[in-house]
Amino acid sequence: MIEALKIPEERRVKPEPPRFESGKPMLFVGLSERHSFEATQGVPAQWQKFMANCGEIPDKAHPIPVGVATNMDDDGNFEYACAVEVSKFSTTPRGFAQLRVPAQKYAVFPHREHVSTIGATYSAIWNHWLPDHNISVADGASLERHLETFDPQTGLGGVEIWIPIKDAD
Numbered sequence: 001m002i003e004a005l006k007i008p009e010e011r012r013v014k015p016e017p018p019r020f021e022s023g024k025p026m027l028f029v030g031l032s033e034r035h036s037f038e039a040t041q042g043v044p045a046q047w048q049k050f051m052a053n054c055g056e057i058p059d060k061a062h063p064i065p066v067g068v069a070t071n072m073d074d075d076g077n078f079e080y081a082c083a084v085e086v087s088k089f090s091t092t093p094r095g096f097a098q099l100r101v102p103a104q105k106y107a108v109f110p111h112r113e114h115v116s117t118i119g120a121t122y123s124a125i126w127n128h129w130l131p132d133h134n135i136s137v138a139d140g141a142s143l144e145r146h147l148e149t150f151d152p153q154t155g156l157g158g159v160e161i162w163i164p165i166k167d168a169d
Helices: 042-056 115-132
Strands: 019-023 026-036 066-070 077-086 097-101 104-111 142-146 159-165
Touching: 019 159, 026 042, 026 066, 042 077, 066 097, 077 097, 104 115, 115 159
Parallel strands: none
Antiparallel strands: 019 104, 026 077, 026 097, 066 077, 066 142, 104 159, 142 159
16 A cells, blocks of 8 residues: 655645546657655756657557656655557667556546636545545556647646546445
8 A cells, every 4th residue: 555645735725526537558768857745847948859759659549748747755756648549669768768558447537727826626535525434545656648728838728637546435
């Protein structure tokens, strides 16, 4: 079992109730960097760098990019990849990583506000919603799926946060 991580609270929000999904195995290619929950300021620049080069990624299964968070440690550090889902691994552009995400159950939380406030939604999920509902987090990748209505120029339009879980009663 993975203990609930304590994510710094920016401001208290109450997440909308999640829906539960059974995710299929997925392959991603993207730009991966290490961050901490205390300092995520580098993520927007990472997205800019990724978007400037994501056209080079072959075999896209879906055109809308995804954030993939993995390898979380007890000190609040994690790997974050700005990525696209691919149908197969072929030629990976220089500096990009390949990620395999196995089939997993997820609690899927909507984030409807500006993308810059996503940290508050994560904080509410990890620090309050999961423990309050006795949901056990699985050791797996968390996903940020941009909705088709998401506008990277404005940061509005919606994101879904997919948290890997062990059970969803």
